[in-house]
Amino acid sequence: QKEVEQDPGPLSVPEGAIVSLNCTYSNSAFQYFMWYRQYSRKGPELLMYTYSSGNKEDGRFTAQVDKSSKYISLFIRDSQPSDSATYLCAMSSDAGNMLTFGGGTRLMVKP
Amino acid sequence: EAGVVQSPRYKIIEKKQPVAFWCNPISGHNTLYWYRQNLGQGPELLIRYENEEAVDDSQLPKDRFSAERLKGVDSTLKIQPAELGDSAVYLCASSLIGGGANEQFFGPGTRLTVL
Numbered sequence A: 001q002k003e004v005e006q007d008p009g010p011l012s013v014p015e016g017a018i019v020s021l022n023c024t025y026s027n028s029a030f031q032y033f034m035w036y037r038q039y040s041r042k043g044p045e046l047l048m049y050t051y052s053s054g055n056k057e058d059g060r061f062t063a064q065v066d067k068s069s070k071y072i073s074l075f076i077r078d079s080q081p082s083d084s085a086t087y088l089c090a091m092s093s094d095a096g097n098m099l100t101f102g103g104g105t106r107l108m109v110k111p
Numbered sequence B: 001e002a003g004v005v006q007s008p009r010y011k012i013i014e015k016k017q018p019v020a021f022w023c024n025p026i027s028g029h030n031t032l033y034w035y036r037q038n039l040g041q042g043p044e045l046l047i048r049y050e051n052e053e054a055v056d057d058s059q060l061p062k063d064r065f066s067a068e069r070l071k072g073v074d075s076t077l078k079i080q081p082a083e084l085g086d087s088a089v090y091l092c093a094s095s096l097i098g099g100g101a102n103e104q105f106f107g108p109g110t111r112l113t114v115l
Helices: none
Strands: A004-006 A011-014 A019-025 A032-038 A045-051 A054-058 A061-066 A071-076 A085-092 A105-110 B005-007 B010-013 B019-024 B031-037 B044-050 B053-056 B065-068 B075-079 B088-095 B110-114
Touching: A004 A085, A011 A019, A019 A085, A019 A105, A032 A061, A045 A054, A045 A061, A045 A071, A071 A085, B005 B088, B010 B019, B019 B088, B019 B110, B031 B075, B044 B065, B044 B075, B075 B088
Parallel strands: A011 A105, B010 B110
Antiparallel strands: A004 A019, A019 A071, A032 A045, A032 A085, A054 A061, A061 A071, A085 A105, B005 B019, B019 B075, B031 B044, B031 B088, B044 B053, B065 B075, B088 B110
């Protein structure tokens, strides 16, 4: 079993929908949680960075971490076709030096 | 500000041939990472450099892979000889470690196809 599990999708939603992306993990030492967005044939880019449990909001994006359940989520409000990409969760026990990635969820937002 | 630069972007070789990838990190970043990303999967770390020193290379298949970071700036990752299973995207990332959160910035990757 992998340390970080993520549903590969694809997840197809209409424009304007609320999107929920999730990851589960098994390593209780993880303290730093990140979401990366990766467009086709591009490198990942950091979207959200959260330390420990709680919520963090940035524009249309909200990241949630529940360490007791070893479960993290990314919510996208008012989804746009430009949000179509693969979303990767990543975790670390050391401020992000050593990242363990999930397999990524492919999201398609249809106009 | 220029991002992480990688070359070549694409490479097709036959098995048993050697191949090399080059990475130029963001100016001033002291830490450089090489990842391998297989199709439909997340990146997996191969090696991490802090300045010139390889501080984590536990996932690097040392029988065929080698890497160097001369003068603590550019880096080269080499595979010799390549095998069919090496087909993947090789990503380079860089960051500035100095306490607190450490954001890694990724390059566009080199897509390797081994025939």
